[in-house]
Every structure is written in C-alpha cells, then in structure tokens.
Amino acid sequence: MGCNMHKKFKYILMFFLLLAVISASACIDGDEDGTAKGADSEVSSPELSVGISTDVNNWYLDKFPDGDGRFVWSQIYETLVRLDPDLNIVPGLAESWETPDDGKTWIFRLREGITFHDGTPFDADAVVFSYTEQAYVTQAVLRPIKSVETVDSRTVKFVLAKPMPLPFYLTHVAWPIMSPSCVDAEGNFVSPVGTGPFKFESRTRDQEIVLSKNEKYWGTEPELEKVTFKVIPEASTRVMALETGEVDMILKVPEYDVSRLETKEGIEVYRKLTTFTDFLQFNCEKVPFSEKAVRQSVACAIDTELITSEVLKGIGQAAKGRAYSPVMMYSNPELEPRSRDLEKAKTLLSDAGWKDSDGDRIVEKDGKPLKVTLLVSKGVWASRHSPMAQAIQAELAEAGIATEIEFLEGGAITQLENAGDFDMILRTGYFVWGPYPKHFFVHHSMAPYSHYSNATYDELVNAADMTADEDKQRELYYALQDFVLEEVPAFYLVHEEKIVAANSYVKGYTISSEDPWLNLEGVYIEEE
Amino acid sequence: MWNYIAKRLLLIFVVIFGVTLVTFSAMYLAPGDPAEVIALARYGQDLSAEQIEAVRAAEGLDSPVHIQYLTWFEHVLRLDFGKSVISSDDILEEILFRLPATAELALASLFLSLIIAIPAGVLSALKQNSLLDNACVFTSLLGVSIPNFWLGLFLIWLFALKLPLLPSYGYGNLENLVLPTLTLGTSMAAVTTRLTRSSMLEVLKQEYIVAARARGLDERSILFRHALKNALLPVLTFAGMQLGYLLGGAVIVETIFSWPGLGKLLVDSIFARDFALVQGCVLFIAILFSLSSLAVDILYAVLDPRIRYDRHD
Numbered sequence: 001m002g003c004n005m006h007k008k009f010k011y012i013l014m015f016f017l018l019l020a021v022i023s024a025s026a027c028i029d030g031d032e033d034g035t036a037k038g039a040d041s042e043v044s045s046p047e048l049s050v051g052i053s054t055d056v057n058n059w060y061l062d063k064f065p066d067g068d069g070r071f072v073w074s075q076i077y078e079t080l081v082r083l084d085p086d087l088n089i090v091p092g093l094a095e096s097w098e099t100p101d102d103g104k105t106w107i108f109r110l111r112e113g114i115t116f117h118d119g120t121p122f123d124a125d126a127v128v129f130s131y132t133e134q135a136y137v138t139q140a141v142l143r144p145i146k147s148v149e150t151v152d153s154r155t156v157k158f159v160l161a162k163p164m165p166l167p168f169y170l171t172h173v174a175w176p177i178m179s180p181s182c183v184d185a186e187g188n189f190v191s192p193v194g195t196g197p198f199k200f201e202s203r204t205r206d207q208e209i210v211l212s213k214n215e216k217y218w219g220t221e222p223e224l225e226k227v228t229f230k231v232i233p234e235a236s237t238r239v240m241a242l243e244t245g246e247v248d249m250i251l252k253v254p255e256y257d258v259s260r261l262e263t264k265e266g267i268e269v270y271r272k273l274t275t276f277t278d279f280l281q282f283n284c285e286k287v288p289f290s291e292k293a294v295r296q297s298v299a300c301a302i303d304t305e306l307i308t309s310e311v312l313k314g315i316g317q318a319a320k321g322r323a324y325s326p327v328m329m330y331s332n333p334e335l336e337p338r339s340r341d342l343e344k345a346k347t348l349l350s351d352a353g354w355k356d357s358d359g360d361r362i363v364e365k366d367g368k369p370l371k372v373t374l375l376v377s378k379g380v381w382a383s384r385h386s387p388m389a390q391a392i393q394a395e396l397a398e399a400g401i402a403t404e405i406e407f408l409e410g411g412a413i414t415q416l417e418n419a420g421d422f423d424m425i426l427r428t429g430y431f432v433w434g435p436y437p438k439h440f441f442v443h444h445s446m447a448p449y450s451h452y453s454n455a456t457y458d459e460l461v462n463a464a465d466m467t468a469d470e471d472k473q474r475e476l477y478y479a480l481q482d483f484v485l486e487e488v489p490a491f492y493l494v495h496e497e498k499i500v501a502a503n504s505y506v507k508g509y510t511i512s513s514e515d516p517w518l519n520l521e522g523v524y525i526e527e528e
Numbered sequence: 529m530w531n532y533i534a535k536r537l538l539l540i541f542v543v544i545f546g547v548t549l550v551t552f553s554a555m556y557l558a559p560g561d562p563a564e565v566i567a568l569a570r571y572g573q574d575l576s577a578e579q580i581e582a583v584r585a586a587e588g589l590d591s592p593v594h595i596q597y598l599t600w601f602e603h604v605l606r607l608d609f610g611k612s613v614i615s616s617d618d619i620l621e622e623i624l625f626r627l628p629a630t631a632e633l634a635l636a637s638l639f640l641s642l643i644i645a646i647p648a649g650v651l652s653a654l655k656q657n658s659l660l661d662n663a664c665v666f667t668s669l670l671g672v673s674i675p676n677f678w679l680g681l682f683l684i685w686l687f688a689l690k691l692p693l694l695p696s697y698g699y700g701n702l703e704n705l706v707l708p709t710l711t712l713g714t715s716m717a718a719v720t721t722r723l724t725r726s727s728m729l730e731v732l733k734q735e736y737i738v739a740a741r742a743r744g745l746d747e748r749s750i751l752f753r754h755a756l757k758n759a760l761l762p763v764l765t766f767a768g769m770q771l772g773y774l775l776g777g778a779v780i781v782e783t784i785f786s787w788p789g790l791g792k793l794l795v796d797s798i799f800a801r802d803f804a805l806v807q808g809c810v811l812f813i814a815i816l817f818s819l820s821s822l823a824v825d826i827l828y829a830v831l832d833p834r835i836r837y838d839r840h841d
Contacts, residue, residue: 057615064572066614139579140571174572189616205625206788207699232697233792234784236681241696244688379799411560411801414568418561430573448575 046525047226048506050518051238051250053380055206055231059192061135061178067380070173070516071251072209072229076117077176077194080108080127081167085512085519087275087327087435089167093122093177093195094156102468103163110154114218116179117199124150129180131158134187137175141433163466165473168329168436173517197222197520206231223508223524235383242267242501248525249502249509251518255315255384261501269501270511273327276429276496277319278385280374280392281442283423284452284489288370293352295488298424299338300345301399302392304493311387317495323484325495327513329435330477337485345399356400363400371402372423375416378409385426388493392426417449429496434514440464440480443489452489529829532837533822540818545601547814548807552597555803563589565801566613587613587803600807610804612797619808623790627812629699630789633708633781634774638767640713641720646763648717649724650756656729664721671718680711680784697786708785712778716770723766728759757831764831768824775820776813 054067065073082092094108114122131138131148138145144161151157158166179193192200197219198211209229213222230247232238235254239261242250253261253269262269280298282289289295304318317325320337349355354363354370362369376382376389386407393403403424408416416422431439444461445453460483464476484490498515508522555562563584567575570583584590588599603610609619652664687707688696698704731737732755740750779791790809797805829835 063570063614063616066569136571139576140574143574143576205622206792207786230698230786232786234681234697234786237684237697237784237786240681240684240689244692244696246688246696246698409560409799410568411558411562411565411799413560414564415560418564448573 046224047228048224048249048520048523048525049228049230049247051230051232051241051247053231053233053235053238053252056203056209056229059200060182060189061130061137061175062189063136064140065174068229068251068516071518072211073176074173074196074517075198075211075227075520076192076196076200077173077178078196079172079176080110080170083171083434083512083514083517085272085510085514087329087513089171089434092171097167099166099468101163103165103466104160106158106160106166107151108156108158110156111218112154114195115216116181116193116195117214118179118181118193120179120181120193122177122179122195123153124156125153126177126179127156130175130177135175142169142175163468165436165465165468169433169438171434171514173514198224198227201226220521222520223522224520227520239501242503245503248506249500251500253499253501255313258315258499259313266504267501268504268506268509269499270509271315271497271499272511272513273317273325274496274498274513274515275325275328275432275435276515277322277324277439277492278316278388278426278428278494278496279319279490279492281425281427281451281490282488283420283425286420286423288354288365288372289423291352292487293348294354294370295491297345297348297352297399298396298401299488299491300341300348301401302395302491302493303340305340306395307388307391308494311391312384312494315499316497319492319495321485321488321492322495323481323492324429324432324437324439327435328437330437330474332478332481335478335481335485340395342398349400354400361397361400362402369402370400371404372396374403374405375413375422375425376405376407377413377426378407381428382407385428389426414449417451420451437477437480438465440477440484443484450489454487454489457483457487457489529826529837533826536818536822536825540815540822543818544811544814548601548811549597551810552600552803552807553593555798555801555806556593558801560801562801562803563587569614569800596803600804604807604811609808612805613802614800614805619805622793622805623808623812626788626790626793629787630775630778630791631816632705633712633778633787633789634771636705636709637712637716637774637778638771640709641716641770642763642767644714644717645720645724646760649721649763650728650751650759652721652725653728653732653759654751661725664725668718668721671715672722674715676711676715676780677784679715680707680781683707683710684784697784699785699787704785708778708781708787711781711784712774716774720763720766720770724759724763727762728755731755731759734758761828761832764824764827768820771820772817775816776809 052068052071054069056069056072058065058069079092080094082090084090093111093114095111097106097108099106110122110124110127116122128148128150131142131145144164145158146161147159149157160166176194182189182191182193184190197214197217199214201210201212203209208231211227213225232241235252238250239253239257241247258269261267282295284290299321304320308314308316308318320339322335322337324331349363354365356363358364362371364370374389374392376385389405393405396403413425429439431442440461441447443450443452443457445458460476460480464473464480467473467476498511500511502509505526506523507526508524510519510522512519564580566587567580567583571579588596607620611618612622648664652661655661684696684707687694694703694706737750737755740754776791776794778789779795781787782789782792790813794806794809797809829837
C-alpha cells in the first residue's frame with residue numbers, strides 16, 4: 001500500500017511537470033519576429049516602432065476613435081484640410097475652398113489623381129461617403145451640416161444650417177476621409193482604407209498594429225518602409241522599452257521621466273505646447289459657485305505657476321486663467337492673466353459675506369462653512385490630475401475654502417453632473433478642433449455639461465462662431481477671453497505640452513502642436 | 529468518482545447563473561447611466577439627449593433589467609455572446625484570443641510559486657528557528673509586502689534595462705513569459721511558503737509521525753511519504769484558489785507587461801460599461817474558477833485515500 005501511495009505522489013509531481021510543459025509549449029508557438037528584442041537589426045532598416053498606450057478600438061467613421069488609436073489613424077487617413085506643425089491651416093486632400101455666402105455654404109475643390117490604398121479613386125463621392133448620416137460626427141459636432149453634395153467629381157458642396165468656419169472643423173483626425181471600399185455591399189466595415197502615407201497591414205489585439213508605406217502616396221514620399229505601433233499601456237514600461245531600444249519612439253511620456261530622459265545620452269525628447277488646457281470647472285448653478293466672488297476668489301487663491309513648476313515638473317505652461325493656449329488661433333497676446341493674490345482672494349470672500357467667525361480657518365456665511373467638492377476622474381489623466389487636485393486643495397485651504405477631493409470613475413462623474421451634485425471638476429481640454437477656439441462652447445448654456453448660463457456669454461460665442469470676417473471674429477474671441485478671465489465660469493490651470501521621446505537614431509522628426517496627431521513626414525532611421 | 533465529477537460539472541452551470549446574475553445587477557447598480565457612458569465613448573463630448581436615447585434603444589437598455597439579463601443568458605446558451613458596444617468586436621473571439629495568454633501566465637506563475645514555496649516551506653519547518661528558517665520567514669514577509677506593480681517595474685529595470693537579457697513587455701515568445709511569471713510567481717510563493725511551513729510543523733507533531741519514527745523508518749520516507757503528503761493538502765487548496773484568482777485578477781501585471789489577459793479586458797470593459805463584454809469575461813472566469821476548484825478536489829482524493837466522493841463505496 002505504501003508503494004501505491006508513493007506512486008500516486010509521483011503522479012502529482014508529474015501533473016505539475018506537465019503544467020510546466022504545457023505553459024512552456026503554449027508560448028513557443030507564438031511568432032518569432034513580433035516582440036523579439038530587435039534594437040540591433042532595426043537600426044539599419046527603414047522601420048520605425050512606436051510605443052502607444054492603447055490599442056485601436058475602432059477603425060470606422062461610425063464611432064469616435066478613442067485614445068491613442070488616433071495616432072494610428074493619422075498615418076492611414078487624411079483630412080480635406082490640414083494643419084502644419086504650428087497649426088497654420090494648409091490644403092490637404094482639398095487643394096482650395098471657398099464660401100460664397102459667409103460661412104453657410106462651403107465648396108471644396110479636391111486634389112486630382114489621388115487614389116486610396118486599394119486603388120479606389122479619391123473623388124467627391126468619397127467625401128460624401130465620409131460625411132453621410134452613418135458617420136458619428138454628423139450626429140455630433142457636425143450636426144449643423146444639412147447636406148453634402150457632389151458638384152462634379154472634383155468639387156464638393158457642404159450646406160450648413162448656420163454659418164460656421166467648417167475648414168477648421170474638417171482638420172480633425174477623428175473624422176477623416178475614408179474610402180467607400182472600407183465597407184462591403186451590406187455596409188459592414190471590412191478594413192481601414194485611406195489615402196495616408198501608410199497603409200494598414202495587420203493588427204494583433206492589444207499587441208501591435210503594423211503599417212506599410214503607401215507607394216503611391218501623393219505627398220512627400222515617406223522614408224520609412226514600415227511603421228509598427230506597439231501597445232504598451234503602462235507609461236513606465238513604455239519609457240523603459242524606449243531605453244532598451246525595443247521601441248524607437250514613444251508617445252505620452254510621463255512628466256516625472258522627462259527631465260531624466262532629456263539628459264540621457266541616445267534619447268531625444270520633443271516638446272511642444274498643444275491645443276489643450278486643463279481647467280477647473282465650476283458648478284455655477286449651485287451655491288457657493290453661483291456667486292461670482294467665490295469663483296474669483298478661487299482664481300486668486302490658486303498658483304498655477306507653482307502647480308506647473310512643482311507638480312508637473314515644468315511640463316506645460318501656467319495658464320493663470322487664460323482660457324486657451326497661446327498657440328491657438330485668436331489667442332490674445334496682450335491678455336493679462338491672473339497671478340496668485342491670496343490677500344485678494346480673502347478680501348473677495350469677506351466682501352461677499354464669507355468670514356471665519358469661529359476660528360476654524362474655514363470661512364462661513366449665514367452659519368454655513370465654505371466646504372466644496374472637487375471631482376477628479378480616475379481615467380487616463382488621473383496620474384497628472386490627482387497631484388494637481390491636492391495642490392489646489394492646499395492652496396484653497398489658505399484662503400479659507402475647505403475642499404474635499406473625490407476620485408471617481410467616469411460614469412459616476414456624469415451621474416453627479418446630471419444631478420448637479422458637485423462643486424468643481426478638474427478637466428482636461430476638450431472641444432478643440434485644431435487651432436480654432438471652439439472650446440468656448442463648453443460654457444455655453446446649450447452645451448451638455450456646461451453648468452453655466454449667461455446670456456451675454458452665449459451671444460458672444462454664437463456671434464464669434466458665425467462670423468466669417470476675420471477681424472471681427474478676432475475681436476469677438478478677444479472679448480470672450482476677457483470675459484472668461486473676469487467672470488470665471490472655469491479657472492484655467494495649465495496649457496498642456498505634448499511630449500514625444502525617441503532614440504537619437506530616429507532623425508527628421510518635427511513635433512506638431514496638433515494633438516492627437518503624429519507627423520512622420522521626413523522621419524528616417526540613421527544607419528550606424 | 530465519475531459520478532461526482534459529472535455532478536460537479538452540472539453544478540458549474542448553477543454557479544455561472546448565480547455569478548453572472550450578481551455581476552449584471554452590480555453593473556446595473558453602479559453609478560452613471562450606462563446609455564450615457566456608451567454614448568460618450570461613441571460620439572465624444574458633444575452629446576444630445578436624442579443620441580443617448582438612441583443608444584439606450586439600440587442596446588436594449590430600455591427594457592427592465594431582468595429581461596435584459598434573461599435575453600443575454602438565452603443568447604449565451606446559443607453560444608452567442610454578442611458584440612462589444614464600444615469596439616463592435618465579437619466578444620467570444622475577443623475572449624478566446626486572451627484565454628491562452630491568461631492560462632499560460634497563470635499556470636506558469638503557479639508552477640513557479642509551488643517549486644519555490646514547497647521546498648522552502650518544508651526546509652523551513654524541518655530546521656525550525658534556524659538561520660535558514662528565519663531567512664525564509666523574512667524573505668516571504670518581504671515578498672508579501674512588495675506590491676506587484678513595484679516588483680514588475682523593478683524586474684523590467686533590472687533584466688531589460690540594466691542587464692539586457694529579457695524583453696520588457698509583450699507576448700508571444702517564451703522569454704516574454706519570464707518577467708511576468710517572476711512577478712506573480714514570487715509574490716504568490718511568499719504566502720505559500722508560510723502556509724507550507726506552518727502546515728508541515730503541524731503534521732510533524734502528529735502521533736503517526738512519532739509512530740513512524742518509533743518503527744525505525746528512515747527520515748526520508750517519514751518526511752516524503754508520511755509528513756509532506758499530509759501537509760500538502762491545505763497548500764493544494766490554497767494553490768487552487770490562487771489559480772482561480774490568477775485567471776481573472778492579474779490585471780496589474782498584465783498592464784505592466786502588455787500581457788493580453790482576461791483581467792485587463794474585464795477592468796477596461798467595466799469602465800466602458802460594456803455590459804456584454806463584462807458578462808462574457810465574468811462567465812469565462814467563473815467557469816475557469818470552478819474547473820480549477822474541481823481539479824483541486826480531484827487531486828485531494830488522489831492524495832488522500834481517506835477522501836472518497838462516492839457514497840456507495
């Protein structure tokens with residue numbers, strides 16, 4: 001019997017050995033080239049690998065492309081109107097455009113002789129196809145489009161319900177021109193087909209997306225034969241994969257690694273102000289932020305320069321309340337933003353009746369202490385927003401405002417927003433289409449999550465968006481910048497900086513202010 | 529025995545029903561309107577109320593929650609897991625793609641943890657209070673205390689950057705498996721070592737060990753044939769639970785190493801309110817969990833002849 005038991009025990013040992021063999025064999029059949037360490041071989045071949053944080057979850061115009069998928073889109077798809085690295089508007093797939101009636105009708109003249117990756121000719125029908133009802137953007141931002149019509153094969157006419165500067169909107173990477181051959185006869189999506197410098201080769205879920213050079217590209221011929229986007233969700237891993245040479249370039253470098261990488265030999269860090277600005281949005285429909293004085297007091301109490309230099313390690317530019325980045329169109333260079341003024345913050349509160357009578361360092365009015373909630377999303381921006389929120393909390397405390405930070409998941413935040421049950425939200429910039437300051441719509445009373453209602457502001461935003469005359473439009477946008485600085489529907493904190501890091505053998509890269517956008521024109525790999 | 533296995537397999541069906549029902553309800557009770565969250569993901573910030581309502585109708589979110597659950601369950605019985613509401617990918621395909629990666633990492637980590645923990649635990653118990661024992665106790669305390677995200681990044685730094693021996697991320701080759709397995713396996717081994725040690729100490733005090741010694745059996749056979757086999761029973765239970773946990777809960781390690789596992793898929797889909805995808809993941813994880821606990825129970829019977837699952841023995 002003892003011998004029998006001994007045998008059984010052997011079986012158990014064998015079971016675990018078997019497990020080892022199974023797990024070992026399961027990994028051997030993976031393909032060889034994929035993730036092998038390839039620093040030595042990649043230097044000499046015109047191939048680039050780029051580390052990004054999310055996979056491409058969508059390739060088609062029926063949905064918004066989320067996360068870093070848009071950097072991949074910007075290689076495959078192109079837009080009618082393009083932006084240069086400094087956000088100047090330049091012709092894209094359209095060589096020229098005009099509006100005969102001050103922005104209500106737009107006529108685009110298309111470039112000739114362009115074909116999609118699969119040989120389908122690029123013509124007016126492809127433009128119409130890209131802005132049909134099934135395109136999500138025509139139900140969202142481009143809702144004012146009444147019709148898109150083919151005039152002739154090279155001319156397209158957009159008719160809008162109200163005047164708007166359509167060319168700026170059409171620069172956005174998230175609603176590019178797609179080939180009608182992206183879908184089959186039933187309208188089901190088959191594969192991504194665009195006109196861009198690179199074409200889609202393959203995708204391995206959550207691992208990599210492989211693109212190859214478009215031999216028939218109409219613009220500057222790409223130097224690279226192949227671009228591989230490697231999905232590496234963890235920022236620290238992405239940085240280390242760059243340092244080991246497993247990837248040649250990475251996007252979204254975390255703030256805390258920038259200064260180290262900048263001084264490291266063999267690595268180049270590229271930085272440029274983008275079109276986005278982080279801001280603190282107030283719930284202006286509820287006490288205490290329904291009071292302008294309290295909002296102004298918050299604006300005086302927060303030191304955005306300190307937040308930028310200390311919390312964000314000098315990445316970005318202190319906004320000091322300025323509604324949008326200096327790289328943006330109609331940004332007023334004369335605008336005098338706020339500086340921290342704690343005394344003024346306190347005076348504003350006491351003049352409005354908020355005083356600390358019980359000595360607990362929190363001001364009260366009518367017996368109610370000034371305690372507010374600050375919502376911070378647990379999403380992709382959490383790593384930067386969470387320390388920013390803590391700095392804000394500490395600075396507001398000095399003015400006598402008690403802040404409670406709540407880290408919540410996106411759905412929970414929208415629920416509180418809908419219920420009006422919050423005081424402040426820390427947000428990253430949105431409603432930004434290239435350099436155009438559409439962002440002001442965020443505080444329009446018609447905007448879905450505005451929490452602010454001011455007739456003068458609404459009128460200014462409407463007028464600015466509908467004006468075709470450039471000087472008049474500038475004047476209106478200057479007025480809006482002053483308005484936001486004074487009335488504080490939101491307090492603007494930091495103009496974001498885009499950071500791309502690459503190994504030094506990657507040459508010819510020009511960083512663009514446009515985000516998300518990756519410009520690989522002229523990029524090549526230097527042979528050693 | 530076969531009867532017992534068949535019964536247990538039937539029971540898995542009940543477990544799945546229960547687990548998915550609870551998940552479905554939890555998802556429904558979580559804050560935020562699912563239709564709004566999905567609409568935001570699809571159309572961006574510029575939403576209209578009509579779009580939210582359109583999503584609600586299209587995704588069947590307007591019917592009562594029990595109807596939604598039953599509809600889902602009925603589809604699953606026909607092996608139709610539906611499509612992801614965010615990416616439109618087929619859910620079964622998505623999960624089956626990740627299953628091998630998940631199983632590979634889980635089994636490799638479990639194997640590593642056991643080959644470290646069992647010898648270490650046994651040695652520790654045999655040489656109780658010796659230097660070796662103290663070293664084992666200290667190391668395992670360290671292992672328990674170090675968080676996986678720190679250990680993972682440290683291992684990348686050491687083995688990919690400083691000593692360029694292994695890739696820092698990715699999936700597909702054997703060398704990709706090493707660092708995630710080390711991260712998970714060593715931290716699990718820490719707990720298992722302590723368990724093996726205390727269980728072994730317990731067994732060594734038993735009368736049958738004393739009796740075996742009195743019969744003059746040599747130490748080796750006392751140790752391996754009598755003591756270890758009994759001491760391993762609680763370790764086995766624990767390993768089974770760990771395996772179940774690894775199949776769905778290795779999300780941090782999966783994120784750090786870009787490992788395409790079920791855990792990260794599940795967490796991402798929860799944030800996106802991708803109901804059908806959450807349900808699909810939970811269902812597979814529940815099946816795997818049930819199967820691994822069944823495997824443990826079968827091993828029990830093999831290991832300990834006193835355990836019999838059939839009543840008419």
